[in-house]
Every structure is written in C-alpha cells, then in structure tokens.
Amino acid sequence: MEKVDAYQPMSSDDKTASILRAFHTYLPENGRVNFLNHLDSLQINQQLHDHARSLIDGLVTPFISLRSTPSISPRLGMEDSIASVASESTGPIQIQDHLKVECLARDGNRCVVSGLFEEASVDRNSTEPITLTECVHIIPFSLASWHSRSENHAKDVIWTNLIRHFPTLETIRFTRENINDTANAMTMSFSLHRHFGRFDFSFEETSQLQKYRIQNHSPRMQMRLPRTVFFNWYDRRYDLPHPELLKVHAIIAQIFHASGAAEQIQKALYYLEGHCALAKDGSTDVSSILAATTLGVLASRGDNA
Template sequence: MDSLSESCGSRSPPVPDAEFDTHTAARQKMFARLDMYQSLNDDDDTIHFLRSVFRFLPIQGQVHLADDADSCDDDDQLRQLAKHLDTALLRPMVATGGNTPAITPSPRPRVEDSIEDLLSHDFDSTTRRQGKLRRACLQRDNHQCVVTKFWDFDYDSRPPDAHTADLEAAHIIPFGLENFREDERLRHAQIWHCLYRYFPTIHDLFHSSNEDVNRIDNVMMLAASLHREFGRFSFILEETDVSGRYRVKTFSQFRNTFLRPHMLEYAIVASHDPRYPAPNKFLLAVHAAVGNILHATGHGELIAKTMKHLGGSGGHALAKDGSTNVEELLSVTGLSLLAINPSHRSPARKEKHSRHVASSLPGTENQPPKRHR
C-alpha cells in the first residue's frame, strides 16, 4: 500500500490555459488594490490573508474576490472583507462541537438581496435521511474507507484477514440551510452566500429540488477517526490531472499516528455502484481550498488553539493569567456575552449593510453520526 507523506507546502492550483488571461486580469486587479493598503500594525495580516485566499480560490472565485476588494472604498472595508471571509467561510467549515461562529457582514453592497433569496427555500431535516444515505454510500464506496481502503467492520463479505474500521459517512460540505429559527436561517444563508460567491461551480448543487448537504455526492465513507481529521482539515484530497485520482495531503495538525501509515498517497474516488454518483469533484475542491487557506494563512492553527479553550468537561475555559483572547474565543465558538452571563442583554446594533445576527447558535456542523449497526 502506498504510504502517505506530510505536505511540505501549499502549492497554488495550476491555471488552465483557457483561463490564464482571466486569472491574470483578476490577479492584477486584486494585487493593485492590496498594494494601496496601509497596515494598522505589525499584527495586521490582512494582506497576507487575502493574498492566500485569492491563491487557492477557483478562477471565477478569484474574479469575484478581486472585484470585491477593488470595490472597497477604504482600508476599513478591506479589513471587513477579510474578516467576512474568515467568519463566513473558514470558521464555519472548521467549527465542531455544536458551536458556530458569529459572522462579519460582507462590505459588498446588495449582498442582502442574495441572502434573502436563499432564505426563501425550505429543506428537509439534515438528519432525516442519515440511515438511508449511509447505506447508499457504503454500497457506492464498496464498504471501504476512501483513503485507507479499510473495510467496514460490519460488512460480512469482506475478505478474510482484511483491515477493518468503524466507517462513517463524512460530509464534504459540513453544514446546511435548514428550517431553524429566523436568526439561525439568516446566519446559514450568509455562509451559503459566501460559498456560492467564491466557489460558483457548486451553486447549482444545493438549494434546488430540496437538495441539501445530504446529497450522496457530498458524502464519502471514512474511518471514524479520519472523519474527525477531515472535519478539522488535517488532511484534504487534491485533484490531479488524472480523473478521479486525488492526492491525499496531510498538514502538521494531523493527529492519527495509527492510521497515517495506512493512508494512500493517491486515492481513487469513484463509484462502485452505477446507481450512485461518486463524491463530487467540485465539493472536494472546496474542502481542499479551505484546507490550503487555513494552512497557508495560519488561521487553522489559530482556530484550533482558540477551540482548545473549550476543553474540559464541556466548559469554556479561560486562562487564569488573563491571556485568553476573549474576542477570538467568541468569534470561533459562537458564544455571546449571554453565554457567560445569562442575565446580560446586549443592546441591539445596526450594521451598515446587514442585520445583526445572534452569535450563540446551536449546530451540529460536521459531527460524526452515531454508528449504525
């Protein structure tokens, strides 16, 4: 079995010849705006962050980001754009434990119209079809983990002496737009709008014909511990020049020392059952881009360290020496002052381009489903 080596760096995706001129024009527009930016201080990473995001977006996403940056009237709006990408794209994708972060609104005008359109859709519960979905994914993936080829422990027809594991149906895009309370539905619409804006190839995959994140091409079978690693973006699947062949790329925060030697260097992502489509390459590209951005910007490590403050027996731990960055903690976990002091009520604030959204929202983003036997 091919062994897996840790990523030595994050390379920019290759630019197809047919899109080279489009990419070049977007890059020139983006970098021209960034060159005019005046950093607040040595800790201001706005330029590095936006350059890194641009680097790993698909071509049309690069065009949109360049347009959005160019339309920022001042540096405050450019910082707001960076914060929006962080809170509406990166942090929701990596959030675990039922906590979802508060979103900084986009500085782009008329963004609310698109969000309201998303809010007009109603969808089935994302848990209603879990059992049926898992059975279909097991059949499509040949009852094997996609990146180790370990067999499902409960599959009686597996080869003798084969490696086995408890397999789980891992979502590639980990959250959905469901029929929550109004503030939650608005928040999820903001997340989806950000995804559609910068990854337009997935726009037609959701929010039509009652499709949600439980569509089968948004799910693949992984060993349970790898499911958690995938949700933390500790590894990604990068598309290669060969159709259906993906490079299994790990990052430094990958924790599973037992399964790591068994992970393939290149995984074949295909369907073993003609009734079901293979995991969608555009959705895998979103996951890969987010993973690369988290690694290149250092925001993945920042989010992980901030989430670590939630350790212990479900508590929200603050360092005794006062070193905890409470603002970062709140933005990552979705906690509000109300979570710290239930008697506190913050006054309502009006945003220039967006309604205020409550920050303490329950959720189940990318949580491994309970084992089905």
C-alpha cells in the same frame, strides 16, 4: 491587490493581509473575479479588515465548527443575493440514515482513504483489517440545518458566500437541498473523519478520473496517509463524490492554512472543547485565545459561553 499591500495592520496579530492574499491565490478563477470586484470597492483600512473577518466568519470557519448560531456580519450589497438564496430554501434538512447505507454500498464497505473494511460488514472470523466508519459530508451537513430564525439567516449568508466565491456550485446545481446526496458524501474511518473536518488533509484532483492526490496540510498528524486514493464504484446506483465539491473543500483548506487563521481557530476550538484548563497561577494566555473572536470562532459558540 495594491490595497492589500498597502494595508496597515491594526494589531500585532492582525491577519487581514494574509487572509486576503490567500483568497486571491487559491480561489477558482470565476470566484476570484467576484472577490476582486468587491475588493476594488473598499477604500479604507477598516473596510479591508472587516472584509477579511467576514470571509473567515462567513466561509472558512463554518466548515470547521458551527454548533450554534454563528455571529456573521454580511457585507453591504449582499442583501439581494441573501434573499435569493433564502427564497430557494424549503426548510432545515434532516440527517438521513440511509445515506451511510448508500455510501457503504457504493464504497464497498470500506473507508475511501485507508481501504479498511467497516467492522459491521465483516464476518467475525475474518482476518481482514477493520475500522469503525462514518458517513462524511464534504460540504458540511450543518450548513443545511438550523433551529432559529437568526441561525437560518446566518446559513443564508454562508451559502451566499459559497456561491459567490465558488460559482461552479450553481453550474452543477448543488444547494443545501442536495446536502444528503451521495455526491456529497463518502465512507471514512472515525479518526480520519475528524482530520478531514479540521482541514488536516484534502483531496486534489488528478488527470485520471476518480483518482485523487492526498494533500496533507498537517505534517504533525500521526496517521499515515496514502499518497493517492482511487474512488472505486462498487454500486453504480449511487453517485461518486463530486470532483467540484471536493475542490471546494480543498481550496478552503488551502486558504485556512495559508491565511494564518488556522493557528488561532484551532487554538480557540481546543480551548472551547474543554481540552484546555486555565492555569492556577494565571499564566494561561487568555488574550491569545480570545483574539480568535476576531475570526468568529468564539461567537459561533456564544450560546454555550
């Protein structure tokens, strides 16, 4: 990591060094080996900067927002790996309505975090606390769906990055073809789904099977989260959420917050989703918002810009 320590920032908001350190700190051991092997091949400042950007564009940001064709520049030497991933695809995956039914059956018609019952499953005269639930993918469904050749290629790059930095995915034979497996899904309330997708919290494995510690990455989040959750298995026809998939989400969440990328990405998403209006007096910090393009967020929404 001497190259990272010697890196010269290219601007005041250059997060290159913190991004690379976060990946080195939190990646699983087998993924860290691949990360360091490539880092050793980089020679100049610009290469380190470009690599940090490619890691955020092609691995972290896609877990949060991927609503149109992302702009991702794969690093040199990935061509064979991308081609291999592409050859295994049978085409874009479609949402399957039965997945929510299966997850509800397995999870006892409850949100796995809050324990509240799905509204539609409770008798109208019941006094049980209820909520509206959704079927939540751990590895996002958007990574297995596309509408154009360019978007397809971008997803191939993302999957190549995933496998390179999380080799265990190959060990458990998880690919985009398994995106709608119950092992990659769980029942969660509507509001908690949004927080989970934004890396506000994640699940950390404990020594007890199916018991997870809730890692709250956003202390300002208003919702009260339990310290631990236990995944009950009400219908054993359907697999429980796979620990390795939850681990991938948890590690990327840690990288997202530790790298310094979180603030820029969240600010750009807030602006792009229409919650931020430009001030009439011209005081809006547009340059700060546009700085997030270096992390690929605005590029991922380029079709709507």
